[in-house]
Amino acid sequence: MKYEAVIGLETHVQVRSASKMFCGCANEFGAEPNTNVCPVCMGYPGVLPVPNQEAILKTVKAGLLTNCRIAKFSKFDRKSYFYPDMPKNYQISQYDLPFCEAGYIHIGGTGFSGEPLPEKDIRLTRIHLEEDVAKLTHFGGVSGVDYNRAGVPLMEVVSEPDMRSADEAYAYLTGLKEIMQYGGIGDCDMEKGQMRCDVNISLRPVGQKEFGVKIELKNLNSFRAVHRAIDYEIWRQAEILDNGGSLRQETRGWNDDQGESYLMRTKESAHDYRYFPDPDLMPVTFTDEDIEKIRATLPELPDAMRRRFVETYAISEYDAQVMTGDRNLAAWFDEAAKSAKTPKLVANWISSELLRLLGEDKIAINECKITPAQLAELTNLISSGAISGKIGKDVFAEMYETGKSPADIVKEKGLSQVSDAGAIAQFVRQAIAENAKQVAEYKAGNPKVLQYFVGQVMKLSKGKANPQLVVGELKKALDA
Ligand code: ADP
Ligand code: ZN
Ligand code: MG
Numbered sequence: 001m002k003y004e005a006v007i008g009l010e011t012h013v014q015v016r017s018a019s020k021m022f023c024g025c026a027n028e029f030g031a032e033p034n035t036n037v038c039p040v041c042m043g044y045p046g047v048l049p050v051p052n053q054e055a056i057l058k059t060v061k062a063g064l065l066t067n068c069r070i071a072k073f074s075k076f077d078r079k080s081y082f083y084p085d086m087p088k089n090y091q092i093s094q095y096d097l098p099f100c101e102a103g104y105i106h107i108g109g110t111g112f113s114g115e116p117l118p119e120k121d122i123r124l125t126r127i128h129l130e131e132d133v134a135k136l137t138h139f140g141g142v143s144g145v146d147y148n149r150a151g152v153p154l155m156e157v158v159s160e161p162d163m164r165s166a167d168e169a170y171a172y173l174t175g176l177k178e179i180m181q182y183g184g185i186g187d188c189d190m191e192k193g194q195m196r197c198d199v200n201i202s203l204r205p206v207g208q209k210e211f212g213v214k215i216e217l218k219n220l221n222s223f224r225a226v227h228r229a230i231d232y233e234i235w236r237q238a239e240i241l242d243n244g245g246s247l248r249q250e251t252r253g254w255n256d257d258q259g260e261s262y263l264m265r266t267k268e269s270a271h272d273y274r275y276f277p278d279p280d281l282m283p284v285t286f287t288d289e290d291i292e293k294i295r296a297t298l299p300e301l302p303d304a305m306r307r308r309f310v311e312t313y314a315i316s317e318y319d320a321q322v323m324t325g326d327r328n329l330a331a332w333f334d335e336a337a338k339s340a341k342t343p344k345l346v347a348n349w350i351s352s353e354l355l356r357l358l359g360e361d362k363i364a365i366n367e368c369k370i371t372p373a374q375l376a377e378l379t380n381l382i383s384s385g386a387i388s389g390k391i392g393k394d395v396f397a398e399m400y401e402t403g404k405s406p407a408d409i410v411k412e413k414g415l416s417q418v419s420d421a422g423a424i425a426q427f428v429r430q431a432i433a434e435n436a437k438q439v440a441e442y443k444a445g446n447p448k449v450l451q452y453f454v455g456q457v458m459k460l461s462k463g464k465a466n467p468q469l470v471v472g473e474l475k476k477a478l479d480a
Contacts, residue, residue, distance in 0.1 A: 003203040008161035015153035022049030033146040041151035043087030055153035063100025075283040085133040095275040098128035111167030123160040166230035213247040313343035336372035345379035369403030378406040431456040
């Protein structure tokens with residue numbers, strides 16, 4: 001039988017902030033375990049939580065950037081459970097009144113598998129703010145707990161079951177991550193656990209309206225793992241249904257090494273979290289005016305930026321996609337393109353040369369020695385004919401190494417393109433004198449030899465002769 005997959009994602013995103021959600025401890029990854037802790041985030045009795053305004057503001061921004069309705073009145077609730085990663089035995093979260101509800105993220109374009117995606121909006125049920133829990137590490141029969149992560153502000157972004165394939169889920173996550181990064185809300189580095197995703201997936205016969213039984217997949221550590229896990233799960237569930245079996249609601253883990261999901265628990269063992277409003281925390285209120293003020297501070301999102309780049313800089317959709325692949329790169333390109341006579345050239349240099357070198361050296365665009373203005377200057381030197389594209393490559397390499405301006409490099413090394421007809425004619429005469437055989441071939445009617453002479457003249461001029469003038473001078477001399 002043919003099945004359709006129905007997928008909804010629950011994604012946790014750590015909020016970037018100076019301090020934790022309810023105490024003054026640093027919100028910092030990679031510190032010595034259990035050094036960023038205090039009585040509040042360790043759950044000592046008698047302490048009082050103080051909400052982090054920056055984290056609340058960023059959650060509202062996340063909501064606005066994903067087209068959500070922002071709650072004018074919301075509150076924090078206690079979610080009770082007992083586990084070593086949560087010293088208070090409850091997690092401060094939000095239950096029935098989250099900060100953000102009813103938004104959407106647009107997906108479309110080309111999917112991860114290279115197939116076109118349908119243009120559609122994936123609806124968001126809600127975004128709420130909570131505190132992260134400690135990190136458990138298990139090794140050789142021993143378990144360690146690092147409370148540095150306990151209390152870090154964490155958003156949960158819940159989607160409606162609107163996705164129908166692994167590619168759509170991948171595109172949704174990519175869009176979500178872009179929005180978080182562009183909005184300065186979270187860094188979403190999955191390797192650092194700053195973005196974590198649970199996948200809910202069910203199958204239904206094509207044409208059926210009702211959803212099938214939902215399976216929840218946990219422990220997905222990369223977008224690739226999400227993609228693989230969904231494809232695997234679609235296959236696994238279809239096998240069971242095709243063989244006359246039935247599915248039950250369960251939570252499964254994903255083993256990325258083996259490329260398989262495995263049973264973690266069935267619905268019978270579901271928790272009762274006994275949510276209730278946290279009596280230590282005041283409800284949070286916003287006026288329309290507050291919300292409009294926040295809206296006015298929102299940055300331009302990648303979708304809008306891509307459209308602007310295509311329109312104002314006349315670059316291709318594909319180039320625009322590459323330029324906005326990272327917020328810092330987009331800002332860098334934007335600045336360079338503004339002062340370039342031919343912005344398209346700037347995009348070409350970035351995608352063909354700069355990104356390759358940055359990748360090789362594993363450094364970010366902001367650590368690059370070349371400034372946006374310098375790259376623009378280089379492309380201007382090339383488009384005005386002051387240097388050739390070939391020399392441009394050498395100048396670029398030097399710029400990348402030293403951070404010197406292209407004009408200085410050209411001056412120091414005497415690389416200016418030779419556009420003086422007299423000087424070029426001199427090289428042409430020399431090339432003709434040294435290649436009698438090829439001259440004869442040309443005279444015998446073989447036009448391909450002209451290209452050979454262009455090469456010779458370029459060599460004699462050390463690549464500096466203006467190629468168009470070279471062709472003209474050669475024809476003049478050879479046809480004479
Ligand atoms: P629960 O009560 O188990 O938490 P929710 O209804 O709150 O379930 O949904 C949790 C997530 O599962 C959401 O992202 C939602 O879109 C998704 N979801 C709900 N039902 C299904 C289904 N039948 N198939 C796939 N995903 C689903
Ligand atoms: Zn603390
Ligand atoms: Mg739920």
